[in-house]
Amino acid sequence: MNIRHLSAWAAALALAMVSAAPLAHAEDKAPVNLRAVGGANLGGTWNVGLAGLGKLVNDRYPGSTFNVLQGASTSNPLRLDSNGGDITVTQGFNTFAAKTGMAPYKKPLTNIASLANINDISRFQIIVSRDLPVNSFDELVEKKIPVKMDRGATGTLANVLGGMLLAEYGASYDDVKKWGGKLTAVSNNDLVGLMQDGTINVALKVGPGEQSQIQEMVLNAGVKWLPVSEKVLKAVAEKTGLQVGTVPGTFYNGAVGQDIPCLVDTSVMIVRKGISDDDAYKLAKSLVEGHEELAAIQPTWKTLNPGTMTQNLVLPLHPGAEKYYREAGLLK
Secondary structure, three states: OOHHHHHHHHHHHHHHHHHHHHHHHOOOOOOOEEEEEOOOOOOOHHHHHHHHHHHHHHHHOOOOEEEEEOOOOOHHHHHHHOOOOOEEEEEHHHHHHHHHOOOOOOOOOOOEEEEEEOOOOEEEEEEEEOOOOOOOHHHHHHOOOOOEEEOOOOOOHHHHHHHHHHHHOOOOHHHHHHOOOEEEOOOHHHHHHHHHOOOOOEEEEEEEOOOHHHHHHHHHOOEEEOOOOHHHHHHHHHHHOOEEEEEOOOHHHHOOOOOEEEEEEOEEEEEEOOOOHHHHHHHHHHHHHHHHHHHHHOHHHHHOOOOOOOOOOOOOEOHHHHHHHHHOOOOO
């Protein structure tokens, strides 16, 4: 090939590369149409947060639809696994249980994948009437106090963790009834009134931050927090993938009084494995680019940070989300 032909060939090649470059890097702006599954309360943390994510997605991919349906932490992974939704929020414990097939699930859930770790802290709290004559959960069990306990609905994280704590003492919910106690599951709407009138005097609760219904109990029902021994907390943490932390003594305007040892978890976003790689990519991109806006919409999610949202996830990332995180330099 002579120099003239070589030059012509090189020029043609360069032109082809320049012409193709925009096509290779053009961003897919097709809308995202997904079903989001939130929490049980329409105005709750997860529902508001997911609606905020829907806004971020629609801002970047106009015409997107992001319907937020009511759900519950434990059932949300099941909903996605059975194609009853596309994206949801749940507790990290539930992803551990879903992967291993341990209670509250009957078998491993194989149709779900991680999207992001919100990295908020949800605390398992044992809140009791101030006049209950015990100062720790250990003492309650050892003395076999006939309490009236809101243990949460069967299958909820509060219910499961309460049962696991009792098991470490060689007891169970059935034993609470044998001591003369009563068990029930109370809605957040009824919690304050039932604690106030004495229908219940123990409530097992899991949630992030300072929750409105607990603040109402502090103001209107007179409550205190029971610690659990470090040995028992560590034993349950090892079996569940949870951590040991505290309910800060400063919570609820100092009503907690002192740091109370407890089990802590984080909320995570998961998706159905069957959503397209493109949709998972766009979800991850929207979260990273819009995390500050999302924190303004749902302040509880201010812990959602691009630098940590891929860390400490039990389930593998969806391939589409993983692709975006690698391109953004958030995964090596």
